[in-house]
Amino acid sequence: DAGVIQSPRHEVTEMGQEVTLRCKPISGHNSLFWYRQTMMRGLELLIYFNNNVPIDDSGMPEDRFSAKMPNASFSTLKIQPSEPRDSAVYFCAITGRTDTGELFFGEGSRLTVL
Amino acid sequence: KQEVTQIPAALSVPEGENLVLNCSFTDSAIYNLQWFRQDPGKGLTSLLLIQSSQREQTSGRLNASLDKSSGRSTLYIAASQPGDSATYLCAVPDRGSTLGRLYFGRGTQLTVWP
Numbered sequence: 607d608a609g610v611i612q613s614p615r616h617e618v619t620e621m622g623q624e625v626t627l628r629c630k631p632i633s634g635h636n637s638l639f640w641y642r643q644t645m646m647r648g649l650e651l652l653i654y655f656n657n658n659v660p661i662d663d664s665g666m667p668e669d670r671f672s673a674k675m676p677n678a679s680f681s682t683l684k685i686q687p688s689e690p691r692d693s694a695v696y697f698c699a700i701t702g703r704t705d706t707g708e709l710f711f712g713e714g715s716r717l718t719v720l
Numbered sequence: 721k722q723e724v725t726q727i728p729a730a731l732s733v734p735e736g737e738n739l740v741l742n743c744s745f746t747d748s749a750i751y752n753l754q755w756f757r758q759d760p761g762k763g764l765t766s767l768l769l770i771q772s773s774q775r776e777q778t779s780g781r782l783n784a785s786l787d788k789s790s791g792r793s794t795l796y797i798a799a800s801q802p803g804d805s806a807t808y809l810c811a812v813p814d815r816g817s818t819l820g821r822l823y824f825g826r827g828t829q830l831t832v833w834p
Contacts, residue, residue: 637819649809649824662821697763706771707752707819709811711763 609633610698610712618718624686627715629698630679637661639709640673640683641697649697655681688719722747722812726825733832739797741828743810748788750812755784755795758807758827767808768795800832 609632619625631638639654653663655675663673670689675681685692699711723746733739743753751772756764768777768784770793776785781798793810807829811822 648826649811651821654820656819665821699764701819706769707754707813708766708769709754709756709764709822710766711756713763716761 612712622687627683629681635700637701639699644694722823724825730829741795743793749815756809
């Protein structure tokens with residue numbers, strides 16, 4: 607089964623601080639996704655990579671957000687500077703190598719910006 | 721862009737009942753549809769993936785059907801148990817795409833009481 611490890615699981619920070627969220631796929635994959643979940647807007651795609659290349663970043667809210675995938679085993683989502691409205695749960699997800707489109711999620715990183 | 725709607729938003733039933741959760745989407749040109757389960761504070765777990773060539777998929781007490789022409793899917797849960805309590809979400813990809821962005825409904829929050 608495909609799987610993803612995310613860290614940190616919880617982060618509380620103050621407005622203006624830099625936040626880095628990490629994602630480590632623990633199985634083979636073709637595509638990696640960053641989603642954000644809030645009560646107001648539900649689940650929204652921020653960005654996704656295919657074979658480590660960013661394909662669609664149209665969901666990234668603004669220039670304060672950036673994402674990288676230096677290799678197939680690691681991705682980061684950075685927010686600099688953070689704002690209270692960035693408070694949400696951020697999920698990393700991958701598709702398996704079978705290319706059926708089935709998506710496997712990590713446990714998420716809950717971010718609170720004070 | 722897909723608009724995904726799930727009805728009902730919440731459901732509370734006694735143990736043993738058979739349940740029907742509904743999902744509708746606006747663009748019928750999809751290659752697949754997925755149903756997920758989300759427990760509080762957790763990530764999403766893939767339950768069933770229905771390809772466009774299929775009309776239904778079954779896994780244990782779960783059965784999901786897909787009617788592309790009407791833009792609807794139904795998740796049927798047989799003999800519900802307290803352990804089924806969770807939020808159930810459906811998701812569809814962009815028109816004509818098997819990979820990439822998924823559009824999620826807001827979910828049906830299910831409570832099964834003993």
